Amino acid sequence: MKKSVKWHIWIASEVPRVFVLLFVFIIPFLLYAGISNPELLSVTENSFALYWDTDKAELCAINYGATRSNMDKSWAESGKPKKFHFLEVKGLKPGKEYYYQIKCGQEKSRQTRMSPGRFTTLTLPAGKQLFSFAVLTDMHIKEDVAGLILLPGAKKASLIPGFKWKDPDDPYWNFTNRNAIERINQLKPDFTIVNGDLTSWFTEDEFLIAKQMLDKLQMPYYVLRGNHDRVEDQPEDLFKKVFGLKQSYYSFEQGGFLFICLDSVRLKDGWEDISQEQWQWLESTLRGNALEPTFIFTHYQIGIGAPGINKDDQKRFLSILEQNPQTIACFYGHQHGARVEMLKFGERTVPQIIVPTAKEYPSGFALVRVFETGFVYNFQSTDCENCLEWRSITRGEYFGLAPEINGGSLSERNFVYPFPLEIQALVKK
Numbered sequence: 001m002k003k004s005v006k007w008h009i010w011i012a013s014e015v016p017r018v019f020v021l022l023f024v025f026i027i028p029f030l031l032y033a034g035i036s037n038p039e040l041l042s043v044t045e046n047s048f049a050l051y052w053d054t055d056k057a058e059l060c061a062i063n064y065g066a067t068r069s070n071m072d073k074s075w076a077e078s079g080k081p082k083k084f085h086f087l088e089v090k091g092l093k094p095g096k097e098y099y100y101q102i103k104c105g106q107e108k109s110r111q112t113r114m115s116p117g118r119f120t121t122l123t124l125p126a127g128k129q130l131f132s133f134a135v136l137t138d139m140h141i142k143e144d145v146a147g148l149i150l151l152p153g154a155k156k157a158s159l160i161p162g163f164k165w166k167d168p169d170d171p172y173w174n175f176t177n178r179n180a181i182e183r184i185n186q187l188k189p190d191f192t193i194v195n196g197d198l199t200s201w202f203t204e205d206e207f208l209i210a211k212q213m214l215d216k217l218q219m220p221y222y223v224l225r226g227n228h229d230r231v232e233d234q235p236e237d238l239f240k241k242v243f244g245l246k247q248s249y250y251s252f253e254q255g256g257f258l259f260i261c262l263d264s265v266r267l268k269d270g271w272e273d274i275s276q277e278q279w280q281w282l283e284s285t286l287r288g289n290a291l292e293p294t295f296i297f298t299h300y301q302i303g304i305g306a307p308g309i310n311k312d313d314q315k316r317f318l319s320i321l322e323q324n325p326q327t328i329a330c331f332y333g334h335q336h337g338a339r340v341e342m343l344k345f346g347e348r349t350v351p352q353i354i355v356p357t358a359k360e361y362p363s364g365f366a367l368v369r370v371f372e373t374g375f376v377y378n379f380q381s382t383d384c385e386n387c388l389e390w391r392s393i394t395r396g397e398y399f400g401l402a403p404e405i406n407g408g409s410l411s412e413r414n415f416v417y418p419f420p421l422e423i424q425a426l427v428k429k
């Protein structure tokens, strides 16, 4: 009895203290828009772009400047408050170091691996810009679950769970790819290359939807086959039929440069494969255009190798790159993430670039600007409201490891590649 009275007294005496705690610490904390998942997505010669989430809908700002102690400039968000944020700051100077901090209400972002709070803007290659192109990859029309790992040929039985979008009437492959295409139109490159996996299950309907979406591009575009665009037991090759292609591998020219688009897919099951006929065509095309700087595109990352890539094909491809010093770089899809590896052939380095997909994290495409003495590669994020929310959701793919697996580093998403002197000598000025 005595004991319970003591407890009542103790509780009564603690009530004011509890209220003080609530007002001083907990309620203001709940009113804060907690900043999470900040990512420095892109850095160009005159801009940078950031993504972040807030616990509550909020309008935030980015403070930035030349030193950490003097972030005297600011870009603020406008419109209605939001939880998923993307802001691109423009008007920067090339080759200069900048510091930045996101500010939402009273809270300021902290430095993380993906948002280090500082960067140096790119320095453009010397000479004039000759042309530019966008690379969009892995559209996966009609896919309904993102982030699965399926072995080539498998239709179900993913090795891990995936993610679904809340509105079946506006699927994620639709709004992300549509937004990417709108953004490409704003950027106005000379052409776009779509690096495979246009469809999910190689049906005519999916190919037609992909074509309908891509036809919105206001510049020429070129499509490559991915493992999802295979034939299997269909009576005809719908990839070739819908896009009116006589041959699924081909080359074209732009501004004195050669672009080679390969078909790296075995039609019957989607595994990596290049036919003898295609190898011979590739070798003779390179031999016949030895004085033209050349970019090569394939869906599978043959030059780097990965599970599922035929070791003999990789060896043959590497020896072709080695024997053809006019090859500048290779662009791949398939992995859905950002990755760059530099292959070395003596003094020469040949970048092997895996371009991320728009249809899930990190959600974007690549813009490549070709100059007389090098090229500039930049990741361009999707930015529609649904795109940003979907980006946040699919950040959780691969048990939350998507930033590590698919995000890539800042320099794998944004870099300048100066042409070696042999290539510079081939560029027509």
Ligand SMILES: [Fe+2]
Pocket (backbone or CB within 6 Å): 138, 140, 197, 226, 228, 334, 335, 336
């Ligand atoms: Fe894919």
